[in-house]
Amino acid sequence: MGENPCFTYWTVECKTKDCGLLVLALIGPCRMGRIPFLEQCEDFELTCKTCSRVHLYTQMDVSWKDLDQAPPRGYKGAPEFLAATQMEPRQGCEGQ
Numbered sequence: 075m076g077e078n079p080c081f082t083y084w085t086v087e088c089k090t091k092d093c094g095l096l097v098l099a100l101i102g103p104c105r106m107g108r109i110p111f112l113e114q115c116e117d118f119e120l121t122c123k124t125c126s127r128v129h130l131y132t133q134m135d136v137s138w139k140d141l142d143q144a145p146p147r148g149y150k151g152a153p154e155f156l157a158a159t160q161m162e163p164r165q166g167c168e169g170q
């Protein structure tokens with residue numbers, strides 16, 4: 075039926091008021107009803123591409139969101155976040 079892509083991402087809200095959402099990394103294709111769990115995450119600093127400010131984020135700031143946008147080819151996520159969580163970078167776009 076629907077052709078809308080659906081992917082789950084780790085995200086944080088930029089700490090600049092009303093700035094927006096920062097996408098940190100791809101979790102994977104949407105798994106309905108499955109709630110991803112962030113096992114560990116050290117504090118990390120991230121530069122916002124929209125407001126160009128650097129903010130400090132903690133594990134408490136990180137949440138997951140389903141977005142109807144597929145990751146660009148070769149998408150790996152924010153290096154700062156991957157380092158803080160010691161996650162392996164994940165390739166996006168399987169089945170392409």
Ligand SMILES: [Zn+2]
Nearest residue numbers: 088093122125
């Ligand atoms: Zn911002």
